[in-house]
C-alpha cells in the first residue's frame with residue numbers, strides 16, 4: 424500500500440517536473456541566463472573556460488570531473504534560496520558540490536545543468552558560551568581545525584582534513600572522537616536548510632525535528648544545507664600515530680582486533696583505531712593501523728589498548744609513529760598523506776565482528792585483487808572499522824539519526840585508486856565481484872549485516888535502502904513533507920536516493 428502510494432505520487436511528480444526530452448539542452452542555458460540576470464555584476468555565475476569556472480570545478484578525484492552548463496557560487500543562504508526557487512520553477516537540473524570528496528561521478532557534479540558550488544559559504548562562528556560552532560556548508564575540515572585548534576577545543580570531523588564538512592555530515596561521519604560521542608552527525612544540533620520551494624528553515628531539537636533526523640544520513644534528498652551548528656568538545660592533550668605491519672604479521676592481527684572490538688572498545692572510548700590493509704601495485708600487502716588517543720598518555724608506556732599494536736608482540740614493519748598531536752593535527756597530517764587521486768572508487772558493506780571472518784575477508788580481498796594489480800596506478804585498500812555500542816547509544820540520546828543501526832557492527836570498505844579512465848569499468852567490475860564474495864562469506868558465517876555506510880558507497884549501491892524499514896518509513900514521511908514535488912530526487916540527478924523517490928534516467 425505504501426509503495427503504490429509513493430509510485431502514484433512519484434508519477435505525478437514526474438509529470439510536473441521532468442523536462443521534456445527536446446528541452447533538455449536549452450533548459451540549463453535558460454536557468455544560467457536567469458541566474459546571471461538575477462545576480463548581475465556579482466561574479467556568482469561562471470561559464471566554461473573562465474577562471475572562476477575552473478576554480479570551482481575541482482574534485483578530489485579526477486573521475487568526478489564533469490562540465491556543468493554554468494557554476495553558481497552563492498555567498499549566503501539567501502543566494503541559495505533564490506537559485507533553488509529558480510531551478511524548481513523552471514525544472515532545471517542541478518548538482519550540489521560541498522567539499523568535492525565523493526568520487527562518484529555525477530554526485531557533486533553534473534553534465535546536464537547548473538552546479539551550485541558551496542565554497543563561498545565559509546563562515547565559522549564559535550559560541551564558547553554554548554559550546555557550539557556554526558560551520559558554513561562550503562568549509563573543509565582543515566578550515567574548522569585551523570580555527571579551533573588554538574582555542575584548545577575540537578569537533579567531530581573528518582580524519583582527513585581535506586574532506587568537506589557537508590557531504591561528511593550528511594552521510595554520518597566517522598571521527599577520531601566517535602567512540603565517545605557517536606557519529607559526527609549526532610553532534611550537529613542545528614541545520615540551516617534551503618528547501619525546494621526556496622524557504623530557509625532550521626532543523627534542531629526544538630523545531631523540524633523530523634528534518635533533523637532525516638539530514639543525519641539522508642544526504643542531498645531534503646534540501647541544500649547551508650550551515651551546520653556542531654557541538655564543540657574540550658579534548659585535552661592527546662596521542663596519535665600510525666603503525667605498519669608486514670604481510671607475515673597480518674594473520675596475527677585478527678584475534679586481537681576481535682578482542683578489541685568486543686571486549687575493549689566500550690571501556691576505552693578515548694581510543695580510536697582505523698584497521699586498514701593496503702596493496703600498492705604488485706608489492707606485498709601490509710596493514711596500516713591509524714591510532715588516536717584523546718587524552719594525555721605516558722608515551723613511554725601507552726595504555727594496553729594501544730600498546731598491544733606497538734610494542735612488538737606482533738612484529739612491526741616500520742616504527743610506530745606516536746606523537747603528541749591534536750585531532751586537527753593528525754587529520755591535517757593524513758590530509759597531506761592522501762593527495763587527490765586520478766581515479767578513485769569506494770565500495771562498502773558491513774558485518775558482525777568475527778575473527779575468522781576478518782581473516783577470510785582479508786584472504787578474499789587479496790586473492791580477488793591479484794589479477795588487477797598491474798592496472799597502472801593501482802592502490803587498493805580495505806578497512807574494517809568497528810561501529811561500537813556508543814554510536815548506537817548516542818544517536819538515541821541526541822535526537823536520532825536516519826542510519827537505522829540498532830546493534831554494533833563493522834563497516835567493511837574498499838577504496839581503490841588508479842590512473843586511467845580506460846580502466847574504470849574493470850575496476851568497478853572488480854569491486855562488484857569482491858563485495859559479492861565478501862557478502863557470501865559473511866552470510867555463510869552467519870555474520871551478515873545489511874547496513875551500508877553512505878559516505879563509502881559506490882554509485883551503483885543503495886545505502887539508504889540499507890537503513891531498514893523503520894527508518895525508511897520516517898524518511899519517506901519527511902520527504903513528502905519537506906520536498907513534496909521530489910525536486911531533490913529528480914532535478915538533482917546524482918546522489919544516493921530514498922527508495923521510491925529516485926529519478927528515472929535515460
Ligand SMILES: Cc1cc2nc3c(=O)[nH]c(=O)nc-3n(C[C@H](O)[C@H](O)[C@H](O)COP(=O)(O)OP(=O)(O)OC[C@H]3O[C@@H](n4cnc5c(N)ncnc54)[C@H](O)[C@@H]3O)c2cc1C
Nearest residue numbers: 521522523524525531582587589590591596597643648878
Ligand atoms: C581521502 C578521504 C578521506 C575520508 N575520510 C573520512 C573519514 O575519516 N570519515 C568518514 O566518515 N568519511 C570519510 N571520507 C568519506 C567522506 O565522508 C565522503 O566522501 C563525503 O561525502 C565527502 O563530503 P564532501 O562534502 O567533501 O563531498 P561532495 O562530493 O561535495 O558531496 C558528497 C555528496 O553530498 C551532497 N552534498 C554536499 N554538500 C551538500 C549540502 N550542503 N547540502 C546537500 N547536499 C550536499 C553532494 O551533492 C554529494 O551527493 C573520506 C573520503 C576521502 C576521499
Ligand SMILES: *[C@@H]1O[C@H](CO)[C@@H](O)[C@H](O)[C@H]1NC(C)=O
Nearest residue numbers: 571572573574575576659660
Ligand atoms: C591552550 O593550551 C595551551 C597549552 O596547555 C595553553 O598555553 C593556551 O593558553 C591554551 N589556549 C587557550 C585559548 O586556552
Ligand SMILES: *[C@@H]1O[C@H](CO)[C@@H](O)[C@H](O)[C@H]1NC(C)=O
Nearest residue numbers: 726727728730731734735736
Ligand atoms: C605488549 O602490550 C600488551 C598490552 O599491554 C601486553 O599484553 C604484552 O604483554 C606486551 N608485550 C610486550 C612484549 O611488552
Ligand SMILES: *[C@@H]1O[C@H](CO)[C@@H](O)[C@H](O)[C@H]1NC(C)=O
Nearest residue numbers: 798799800842843844845846
Ligand atoms: C594509461 O593507459 C595507456 C594505454 O593503456 C598506457 O599507455 C599508459 O601508460 C597508462 N598511463 C599510466 C599513467 O600508466
Ligand SMILES: *[C@@H]1O[C@H](CO)[C@@H](O)[C@H](O)[C@H]1NC(C)=O
Nearest residue numbers: 611612628654819820821822
Ligand atoms: C535533544 O533532545 C534530547 C531529548 O529531549 C536530549 O536528550 C538531548 O540532550 C538534546 N540535545 C541537544 C543537543 O540539546
Ligand SMILES: *[C@@H]1O[C@H](CO)[C@@H](O)[C@H](O)[C@H]1NC(C)=O
Nearest residue numbers: 485763764765800842843844
Ligand atoms: C593524474 O593526475 C595528475 C594531477 O592532476 C596529472 O598531472 C596526471 O597527468 C594524471 N595522470 C593520468 C595518467 O591521468
Ligand SMILES: CC(=O)N[C@H]1CO[C@H](CO)[C@@H](O)[C@@H]1O
Nearest residue numbers: 577658659660661747748749
Ligand atoms: C584538541 C586538543 O586539545 N588537542 C591537544 C592535543 O595535544 C596537544 C599537545 O599536548 C595540544 O596542543 C592540543 O591542544
